[in-house]
Amino acid sequence: MLQASVDIDTGEALTARQKAVLDAALRLLVEEGDQLTMTAVARRASCSKETLYKWFGDRDGLLTATVQWQASKVRVVPVDRKGLDLASLTASLERFASDWLKVISSDTSVALNRVAVGRAGPIRRKGGKDNLGAVVLENGRFALARRLKPVLEAGRQAGFLEFSDAEAAFRTFFGLVARDVQIRLLLGDRLELTDAAIGGDAVRATQQFLALYGAKTGPQGL
Incomplete structure (x- = not known):
């Protein structure tokens, strides 16, 4: 799953690169449904699968983080x-x-x-x-x-x-x-x-x- 230093619930502490990867995964989810693969995300986001595994753990971790990233745009003051x-x-x-x-x-x-x-x-x-x-x-x-x-x-x-x-x-x-x-x-x-x-x-x-x-x-x- 995501490293402990990343607060995916609010999007804080995500790097610009991580946000770009999650945006790429979101676009793939919209286009292909939940059958997206780590390979497809890596290709779309121009990064390595090793980086995805390091940040998100596995496909389920990436899928969950992608949905959390979208939800994090609803802020609670x-x-x-x-x-x-x-x-x-x-x-x-x-x-x-x-x-x-x-x-x-x-x-x-x-x-x-x-x-x-x-x-x-x-x-x-x-x-x-x-x-x-x-x-x-x-x-x-x-x-x-x-x-x-x-x-x-x-x-x-x-x-x-x-x-x-x-x-x-x-x-x-x-x-x-x-x-x-x-x-x-x-x-x-x-x-x-x-x-x-x-x-x-x-x-x-x-x-x-x-x-x-x-x-x-x-x-x-x-």
Whole structure:
């Protein structure tokens, strides 16, 4: 797998060369599905197979890292748990929503998700070598939940949010952000998602989420 010094979850500590290799692997995934080989990636990225094995361990490691690299483009703005205010919490949620909409509406993500859906198998096959669907689910949606839930928990601890189940709260926010956008894109709808439209949708989804889960009595019970 990736060397311990590489933080693939956020893309930090990846070298420019490693990012270029993962971008090449993404293009191959889109073109050829999850049957890509280390040889094909090495040829496309103009590097040696030995380098790929050194960085990613094996084909499964490369496949997982490629999906993680795409998901890492959805950033979660860290919040200060001790000095958290509503403005910084709102900004963090809006940034996540905006980034996620930009990623899922990209041609690369649409094509990758189409391949993943077409080759998805039962979740019990998580260890299977060719189940791209499970790889995308684990390193996409589930990974994003693991990264955003601490922000939601910080909002609850600071008294700005009220919920009993962080997973349920995350799923609500995810649904408010995505609406029917992803399924429409997967089915070929040519949505016009400009930066301005995405920014407006991110603000709207965040405000709707705060209306549903915002603490009614204010922080610290005030």
